[in-house]
Amino acid sequence: MTARIRAFAAFWYDFVVGDDWRVAVGVVIALAVTYAVSRTTVPAWWIVPAAVAVLLPVSLLRATRRR
């Protein structure tokens, strides 16, 4: 039973989070910062694209170094 629950949890983790959990954490942080900045008068639209521009190359570099 425990093994089945673990397999179920592992499936959903892999389905939602994927190979690099740092990307998922980075996305959540970027959205949280966007929310916080959008409450001020400062434009917040650029935060998520900036996070993407950093997270994708970093994640790819980590992946290629491991191989």
Added chain:
Amino acid sequence: MTAAALFLAVFLACAVEAVEATTIVLAAGTARDWGSALKGVGAGLVVLAAVIAVLGPALSAVPLQALRLVVGGLLLIFGFQWLRKAVLRASGHKALHDEDRIYREQLEEAQRASARSVAAVKDWYSFTLAFKGVVLEGLEVAFIALTFGSNQHDIPLAAIAAGAAVVAVTVVGVAVRAPLARVPENTMKFAVGVMLTAFGTFWGAEGAGAHWPGNDAALLVLVPALAAMGIGLTVLLRPSARDNAAPLAGAAR
């Protein structure tokens, strides 16, 4: 623009996953028993339809801003996964998705497995192999179609795109009766990765309270910018490019 992008993203994602599911079902049917494999496909489609029937109305009931925040975030993470794998494959750091090789492996495995009948299913192995193939490959597509459709208030268009892709792949699969190895899966995955990441970025930021300059027109910048970034990273990460860069990096140290 967004309706066309919605159709294209869902169609491509669905076609790619349908090609992968077709390979599995073909292996199960060819090596074992077509009747059981097709029953597995039917059972898998029923499960997917139930998931969509439950999640579709539930998503429609969520307030748009909250939906865009959660769905945008999830699409962004999904898009990253697709784009990351596509860049790794295109740059030679991950094996290209090869339907012929996958088909041969599935076929060998299916031929080795022992036969067992359960209730109305003559060959349980074929049934479960086809069922898992359809459900696992279809779940991601169902998620993409539902989230794109609900965000654009156009679930019917997303459903049409998904249905059209499944029909197209099935017709070609039945016609050639072989794995659809010539479908440019890796290129399609790259395109889907770009679309999901772009829309995830757009909706996620909007859901978090940001206002895009030019509103929807911002997507006309996001999509090509992400595509250019993906292509640029592919070129940079190719081993030959990195080998050439290594002496320069060493000299700079």
